[in-house]
Amino acid sequence: MDGAKLSPMSYITLGLVELRGPSTPYELKAAINESIGYFWTFSHAQFYNEPPRLVSLGLMHEERERDGRRRRTFSITDAGREALQRWLAEPIAQRREMRDEGMLKLFFAELTGVEEIEELRRDQELRHRAMIAELEGLHERFGARDDLGYRTDTIRWGLAGERALAEFWAKLKVSPAKSRRLRPTRRRSGTG
Amino acid sequence: MDGAKLSPMSYITLGLVELRGPSTPYELKAAINESIGYFWTFSHAQFYNEPPRLVSLGLMHEERERDGRRRRTFSITDAGREALQRWLAEPIAQRREMRDEGMLKLFFAELTGVEEIEELRRDQELRHRAMIAELEGLHERFGARDDLGYRTDTIRWGLAGERALAEFWAKLKVSPAKSRRLRPTRRRSGTG
DNA sequence: CCTATCATGTAATCCGTTACATGATTAT
């Protein structure tokens, strides 16, 4: 199986091992927490599930300790490196999505009251601003480091998005006119 | 089970049925495609999986045709309406994430060549611009409609995010200095 | 009439999460 379809988690695993060298699941998890983890998280179990899967595809190689701890260390194989390179060179397959629960609640906001919406608005704004503060901190610490490749750019990427959305929520107009809740119980008259 | 944990898909289903009245899975799918679907998609099978699940929780009610087609029509129950209201009033539980494959490739970009990165950059910029054009079209058509509640605001939400990211990718500096690929094959010298 | 396309549904699979467990280290 060469064209086996890998998930983002697969490439994160391969990529991190390529960047760091042979690693244990715990190390991978730690490495993510302070980088990609700001935008994309995984449960720790994934770091134990995914590498064996990649081993079974011949993209990684496992070595396990004999002593008490029996730690599993994974390294990338040549096939793994190739798969990673292919992915990096490949155009992105499917359409981008901006899955966001806040957006979802906004979409249905007419079904609730202005207080709830105002609360949502404020909460979203604060969350984005908190994220901005965090990313700014990262940017101050690492923004000038020239040994981090494009990883510092991902911080700027996050900042761009977060700032735009913070502004959006800050300026959102909440008004009773947009609400439906206080109308008499609807009963559908015509065809669905 | 009152506090049964529902997924975003559950609330999309409940919300859409509350907005549109009793609906078939196909109608729900169609309704999403031209709204939430710009930001968050689901396979059509989900529209057949999710409603029965909600029925089993007492949040929806199913009616099925007797004749050839045997269409299933789902309507929301009072319990369903309550669950929806509760969700809308609730603060958002977990941290936002900006899962984006383009960001991921950027993160690992030092592992590939400048051509590939420049290609990624251009591609991402184009994609965002295409999305912007699409959303601007929607905004022209629906932006002034006052019967759509906050749904028109979700278009502005999307525009805000897409514009910021288009700018980011437009301005990204691609440089060979950031790359690692052309260096001699690394071989780890010290401890991992 | 035939062929696309629209419409409808189920089954199998898989990725990722939650829950469950336990072994080591560090702090008090």
Place this chain on the structure above:
DNA sequence: ATAATCATGTAACGGATTACATGATAGG
């Protein structure tokens, strides 16, 4: 010593996708 936290792993579950199927309708 004991509690807390760090580190490590497996098992069970569930939500969502892909694949598989088939029935209707419209266009040529």
